[in-house]
Ligand SMILES: Nc1ncnc2c1ncn2[C@@H]1O[C@H](COP(=O)(O)OP(=O)(O)O)[C@@H](O)[C@H]1O
């Protein structure tokens with residue numbers, strides 16, 4: 205099998221996933237409404253609390269919405285990715301997995317194509333959030349290149365969560381169990397990160413957790429880009445860490461997938 | 467004639483120790499429709515999964531179109547088509563998009579794919595619905611689309627796992643027509659499974675009866691029915707205590723034209739007889755002196771049901787399946803009933 209063929213196979217798996225995604229009107233509607241609600245409600249209720257010098261110092265910006273937008277982007281990526289594994293369990297249940305496996309496609313193309321679709325979906329969701337936040341008066345200090353980087357980091361994070369979910373799916377039989385585990389994972393990941401609240405405002409023990417939570421890496425790199433500027437010394441380390449984590453989780457998900465179908 | 471499938475000692479033991487397929491050997495000739503007939507849980511799908519390289523046999527080997535399924539699974543996949551029992555078409559896509567996807571999975575170049583899609587759509591008579599979403603299709607149309615997917619790479623050998631599962635009788639006949647057409651017009655060899663007697667009888671050139679992972683017998687439907695040799699008399703009693711009936715049956719059993727008597731809940735007593743229709747009055751006469759009365763009695767030619775009963779000792783019936791399989795079966799039913 206040549207290398208060109210696996211890319212072709214990944215493309216077709218991706219094509220199917222993405223095509224299905226674009227057909228789900230209700231889901232797409234939710235993708236627009238959910239961040240809108242979050243940004244409007246949270247932004248309004250918090251802005252009163254944060255319009256004082258001490259809070260502004262902790263947030264790194266005078267606008268809570270600006271502080272929170274990267275957090276919402278990552279939260280959306282988290283939700284988008286963490287249920288990614290369910291698609292493979294549905295494929296198994298509905299027989300489509302066997303259809304793909306009986307075709308002469310490279311087996312790794314199945315998880316990789318799905319991850320590609322998750323990555324692109326997450327980036328599009330992040331773009332929707334950017335557009336909404338622009339309407340709400342959020343200013344992205346690094347402009348269009350900065351926004352593009354925010355999308356890439358969101359996509360990368362979605363892929364990390366997606367590959368963790370796919371690895372779990374490979375070891376589970378039922379969709380319900382995976383949904384339960386995924387639900388269980390998301391809240392603690394969210395609340396022990398800097399997505400919603402500045403690390404400086406946290407008790408020491410929580411701060412310790414937040415500092416090692418990969419979600420925080422993504423958010424701090426994004427927040428720097430969105431609200432401070434191209435401070436590369438604050439950006440490169442979390443991004444490299446995320447890339448490293450992604451390589452590992454993708455590798456594991458492919459391995460686990462192989463094991464589950466052999 | 468060449469053998470297009472050759473299986474020797476195929477065995478599948480699932481983790482947990484369940485022996486789903488137990489040391490089966492058979493061969494399929496080029497150009498024939500070969501059927502596996504057996505109840506739910508007999509091991510039909512598991513056999514197909516091994517032959518289509520989806521799972522590895524625990525023991526044994528097989529060749530499809532001359533290719534070893536264990537040593538060259540990739541080549542085997544290219545050579546064969548597989549239509550699962552799951553009705554695995556994508557609801558959210560159109561019929562055309564489903565086929566386009568399948569062509570992509572088989573690395574068929576774009577221009578060629580367009581041609582082939584048109585070709586298989588014509589074959590299953592779905593051309594005018596190709597642009598509609600599959601969720602608007604009937605069960606029969608979905609099945610036809612799924613079969614079309616299995617044909618896109620023009621395989622010489624097609625595996626059809628329970629091709630009419632859950633469909634109503636009219637639609638089932640329609641699917642039979644397409645299956646026959648494949649064999650007659652494009653000389654395709656078809657390996658199919660079914661738990662419908664009439665389907666095996668009217669479609670298959672040869673049948674293997676499989677039960678609990680074992681091939682009980684294998685031959686043409688005519689030979690199988692003929693091999694019972696005898697005709698069947700079915701009867702039930704309307705009067706008589708169970709011990710009296712037992713004594714009467716014991717007596718009947720020893721009449722010289724009776725070969726064998728079986729009892730099933732569904733059909734009552736079934737005697738295989740050597741003297742044709744004259745067995746009916748002869749049975750009446752034989753039990754004349756016993757305190758029992760026959761309620762109903764009929765004389766029939768052996769059917770495939772009788773063959774099945776003869777070789778397996780039970781009627782075809784639902785077996786217990788594990789939870790996930792049960793769930794899958796219900797999903798299939800739900801989709802075919804549309
Ligand atoms: N992946 C699996 N793991 C464990 N047991 C299985 C698996 N697939 C099938 N079985 C079991 O193997 C037996 C044969 O199943 P199957 O081949 O699907 O039967 P059929 O297709 O004839 O209805 C059944 O008892 C079924 O529950």
Ligand SMILES: [Mg+2]
Pocket residue numbers: 507510511512551627628
């Ligand atoms: Mg089956």
